Amino acid sequence: MTQNTQFEVGGEELSSRMIIGTALYPSPDVMKQSIVASAADVITVSLRRQNPADDGGMDFWQYTKQLGKKFLPNTAGCHSVKEAITTAQMAREIFDTNWIKLEVIGDDYNLQPDPFALLEAATELIRQDFVVFPYCTDDLVLCQKLHAAGCDILMPWGAPIGTGKGLINPYALKTLRSRLPEVFLVIDAGIGLPSHAAAAMELGFDAVMLNTAIAQASDPVLMAGAFGKAIEAGREAYLAGNIQPREAAQPSSPVVGMPFWHQEENF
Amino acid sequence: MNARNPDALDKGRIKVLLNGEVKQLLVDDGGGQLLSEAIVLWGYADKKIAVAINECFVLKQDYVNTLLVGKERIDIVRPINGG
Numbered sequence: 001m002t003q004n005t006q007f008e009v010g011g012e013e014l015s016s017r018m019i020i021g022t023a024l025y026p027s028p029d030v031m032k033q034s035i036v037a038s039a040a041d042v043i044t045v046s047l048r049r050q051n052p053a054d055d056g057g058m059d060f061w062q063y064t065k066q067l068g069k070k071f072l073p074n075t076a077g078c079h080s081v082k083e084a085i086t087t088a089q090m091a092r093e094i095f096d097t098n099w100i101k102l103e104v105i106g107d108d109y110n111l112q113p114d115p116f117a118l119l120e121a122a123t124e125l126i127r128q129d130f131v132v133f134p135y136c137t138d139d140l141v142l143c144q145k146l147h148a149a150g151c152d153i154l155m156p157w158g159a160p161i162g163t164g165k166g167l168i169n170p171y172a173l174k175t176l177r178s179r180l181p182e183v184f185l186v187i188d189a190g191i192g193l194p195s196h197a198a199a200a201m202e203l204g205f206d207a208v209m210l211n212t213a214i215a216q217a218s219d220p221v222l223m224a225g226a227f228g229k230a231i232e233a234g235r236e237a238y239l240a241g242n243i244q245p246r247e248a249a250q251p252s253s254p255v256v257g258m259p260f261w262h263q264e265e266n267f
Numbered sequence: 268m269n270a271r272n273p274d275a276l277d278k279g280r281i282k283v284l285l286n287g288e289v290k291q292l293l294v295d296d297g298g299g300q301l302l303s304e305a306i307v308l309w310g311y312a313d314k315k316i317a318v319a320i321n322e323c324f325v326l327k328q329d330y331v332n333t334l335l336v337g338k339e340r341i342d343i344v345r346p347i348n349g350g
Contacts, residue, residue: 052314
């Protein structure tokens, strides 16, 4: 029986520990099938300028609305506190949710969040009754300050967005888990393989956010299912409790009663 | 020039930036045009959009009270895919 029962996040009941993005798929149909295969409850979405002659926005809206998933809009591409706050306000109106995946980029080369602007924007958005999901680094002090500002959910990166490198600093991530036990921790960005997602869940993370690793796989639908199984397996492994690694081998089969044991001495 | 709005291009017209492109609007006697009217004029009436003027969000219910008087930077956004 699965251990992935319902849980509450940001005022909503969820049952899946995967958050899935809606970008980079080869087609809308593949996106839809991948989301279904992932069994995720939450999908991330974004905002961009609208040309009135382009109906793409309406198509995307109707297409994703049919999926019946909870929207988590992002502020992707924002570089300042003001841009992020205004984008969050626009997203709240369009998607009719006070959830916001807050991204304030500080470095364009590796898309590393600006921790100072992130904290300032998060503080203001919480004051405006948003539920903030901040995309952050794995820095303990930053995460502590975001939590103190009112973020009960944190989304530290595993690695820079889209790199697929997996968990590049397991020590830092493990530290976050042990020092912030009450926070809902989501690995966001850098995941490339289901084994990376399973490893994050084995560390005790509460969920994993995925986009590129699924959308740009050769078979996104199959990969979405694979990630779903890996996340569930990692969660169950965490709940089950792992053995402690040791240096010396220890036989798993009982030694007592082994045939031929000391046979010659007893003859 | 419009008496109320010194930024008007000439009598009866103002210039704004819509999503980075220059747009001209006819103005009424009040020296501007309502955002709600401009949205219809630009073809957004039935679209799923949100609006910011000069990087400040404008609530949908305030479109009818928001007067464009010239030189505003207007962003109109739509939902898209995102990660």
